[in-house]
Structure formats: structure tokens, C-alpha cells
Amino acid sequence: MLEVRNLAKCYSNGVQALKGIDLKISTGMFGLLGPNGAGKSSLMRTLATLQPADKGEIYFSGNNILQQPQLLRPVLGYLPQDFGVYPGMSAFALLEHFALLKRLSDKKSRRRQIETLLELTNLTRVRDKAVSGFSGGMRQRFGIAQALLGSPKLLILDEPTAGLDPEERNRFHNLLSDLSENTVVILSTHIVEDINNLCPDMAILAQGQIIARGAPGELSAKLNGQLWHSLIEKKQLKACQTQHRVISHRLVAGQVEVRVLAETCPQAGFNPVQGELEDAYFTLLAQHGQQTPGQAQSQDLATFTPMEAK
Numbered sequence: 688m689l690e691v692r693n694l695a696k697c698y699s700n701g702v703q704a705l706k707g708i709d710l711k712i713s714t715g716m717f718g719l720l721g722p723n724g725a726g727k728s729s730l731m732r733t734l735a736t737l738q739p740a741d742k743g744e745i746y747f748s749g750n751n752i753l754q755q756p757q758l759l760r761p762v763l764g765y766l767p768q769d770f771g772v773y774p775g776m777s778a779f780a781l782l783e784h785f786a787l788l789k790r791l792s793d794k795k796s797r798r799r800q801i802e803t804l805l806e807l808t809n810l811t812r813v814r815d816k817a818v819s820g821f822s823g824g825m826r827q828r829f830g831i832a833q834a835l836l837g838s839p840k841l842l843i844l845d846e847p848t849a850g851l852d853p854e855e856r857n858r859f860h861n862l863l864s865d866l867s868e869n870t871v872v873i874l875s876t877h878i879v880e881d882i883n884n885l886c887p888d889m890a891i892l893a894q895g896q897i898i899a900r901g902a903p904g905e906l907s908a909k910l911n912g913q914l915w916h917s918l919i920e921k922k923q924l925k926a927c928q929t930q931h932r933v934i935s936h937r938l939v940a941g942q943v944e945v946r947v948l949a950e951t952c953p954q955a956g957f958n959p960v961q962g963e964l965e966d967a968y969f970t971l972l973a974q975h976g977q978q979t980p981g982q983a984q985s986q987d988l989a990t991f992t993p994m995e996a997k
């Protein structure tokens with residue numbers, strides 16, 4: 688339903704944010720994962736027809752939407768990373784304002800829809816309060832409600848769970864999975880877990896290019912047989928990084944769990960481990976010259992002797 692062909696975008700300061708993006712996305716949840724500055728928001732804004740591209744084409748349901756943005760806008764829902772609100776306007780009044788902009792002209796059904804969305808985003812209690820006084824999480828939920836106005840066919844969500852507490856995040860995930868049955872939902876984030884839990888299809892973006900595409904399980908399965916882990920002391924980390932391809936490391940009960948990429952067991956004390964999406968993500972970023980958590984240096988130069996992995 689959505690097709691992006693050779694999309695390129697260079698800003699006036701010379702930053703080439705998108706370098707020839709090709710993507711075909713059908714109904715359902717599609718995850719876009721990438722580090723800071725990868726070009727995710729640039730792609731989202733261009734898809735939402737808020738900025739022109741230098742090159743390439745975007746088709747939605749067969750319409751060329753860079754040439755005819757008016758064909759997309761009535762069926763588009765967009766949650767940007769940051770959005771402003773009119774000071775003093777209540778959640779209900781502001782949603783009504785946006786609904787009118789989306790040409791929801793029938794007053795009764797418009798108000799019914801707003802009430803449903805306030806309920807779905809848990810904002811009914813504060814419907815008459817000014818959005819400008821909302822907490823970060825409440826504001827984000829308001830943003831989600833406005834994006835869902837008019838039952839969009841293309842829903843573009845840039846970092847939608849930023850600032851949501853675990854309960855609200857969970858509520859939002861359930862809402863999304865219900866919606867995505869007949870909508871193209873593009874979810875941009877750097878939270879790997881969100882994509883893993885929600886998206887049957889995804890792409891990884893780095894330095895303005897798609898570096899991987901597929902189901903999360905397919906991407907992580909590529910690491911099977913090549914991923915090893917061990918628990919080591921903190922002071923051994925730097926030596927381990929020097930000797931092995933460390934994909935990531937994290938503290939576990941005061942020790943460091945290291946994950947290493949190697950064709951065969953890198954050293955006694957390492958055990959094979961099944962690849963997860965996060966491992967695939969860090970591996971791909973490292974292969975494309977990006978800094979990954981596995982390369983973050985420890986200060987200690989002690990010799991590396993891994994302990995028995997649990």
C-alpha cells in the first residue's frame with residue numbers, strides 16, 4: 688500500500704539525511720529502527736508530506752503523494768516527535784479543532800469519536816483541562832489521540848512511547864495491535880523491544896540508508912551459531928573488547944555479561960546464546976561503521992579471563 692522509491696533528502700546545511708530509500712510496506716505494523724541522526728524523523732516528515740524530497744517518489748494506494756499530497760492528508764495520522772499546542776485550550780477543544788481540520792464535519796459523530804479516543808488514551812478525566820499544562824506522558828497520549836482522529840489509513844508514529852510509563856505503554860501497544868489490521872502503521876523508535884513486540888516487519892536505518900529489512904525473527908536468526916556470552920569482571924572488559932568482537936555488554940548483579948560474535952567458541956567460559964533483535968541491530972550497526980554499546984570502553988586494562996557463564 689505504501690511504496691517509497693529512491694527517496695533522497697539533503698537539508699540546506701548540506702546534511703544528506705536520506706540517501707536513496709526504497710521500501711514497500713503493506714497493512715500492519717512496520718518498525719523503523721535506527722540510532723540518533725539515522726534519518727528516521729526525516730523519512731517520517733517526508734512521508735507525512737511536511738517537507739519535500741530532493742529525489743524519489745512516494746506512492747500510497749497508487750497515488751503519487753509527493754505530487755498530490757492532498758490525496759494522502761485526509762487519510763493520514765501523524766504523531767511527530769515534538770508538537771506544540773495552543774496555550775489554554777482544553778484537550779477536548781483542541782481535538783475538536785484538529786477534527787475540523789481533518790474535515791470531520793458531522794458534529795455528532797465527530798464528538799463521539801473524540802470521546803472514544805479520549806477514553807482509549809486514558810484522558811477522559813482531564814478532557815476539559817488545558818493540554819499546555821499536561822505532563823509529558825499525558826501530552827504524548829494526547830498526541831496519539833490526535834493522530835488517530837478520522838481513522839487514518841496511514842499512521843506515522845515518531846517515537847510514540849517516549850515519556851509513557853509502563854502501564855500506558857502497554858495500553859498503547861494493545862491499541863496499536865488492534866488498529867493495524869487495516870491500517871499501515873509505521874513506528875519509528877530506538878526502543879528495540881517495542882519493535883520486537885509489535886512489528887512483524889521492520890527496517891533498520893543508519894546514516895540515511897536502509898541497512899536491513901525483514902521480520903525481527905529473521906534478522907536475529909542470522910546470528911544463530913555465531914553468538915556467545917560470558918560473565919566477566921568489570922576490570923576485564925577492555926581486554927575482552929580488544930580480543931573479541933564484543934557486540935554488547937551490560938551489568939548483571941555487579942558483573943558484566945558480554946556478547947561476542949565469533950564463528951567458533953571464542954574462549955573457554957563462553958556459551959552459545961540465541962541471537963535477539965538487539966544483537967542483530969548492534970551487529971549491523973557495527974558492520975556499517977556505527978558506534979555500538981559493545982565498543983563503549985572500560986578504563987581497566989586487566990587481562991581477560993572469562994568466568995564460567997551461567
Ligand SMILES: Nc1ncnc2c1ncn2[C@@H]1O[C@H](COP(=O)(O)OP(=O)(O)OP(=O)(O)O)[C@@H](O)[C@H]1O
Pocket residue numbers: 698699700702703704721722723724725726727728729730768877
Ligand atoms: N531541519 C533540519 N535541518 C538541517 N539538518 C537536519 C534537519 N533535520 C534533521 N537534520 C539532520 O539530518 C540528520 C537526520 O536527522 P533525523 O532527525 O532525521 O534523524 P533521526 O533518526 O530521527 O534521529 P533521532 O533518533 O535523534 O530523532 C541528522 O544529521 C540531523 O542533524
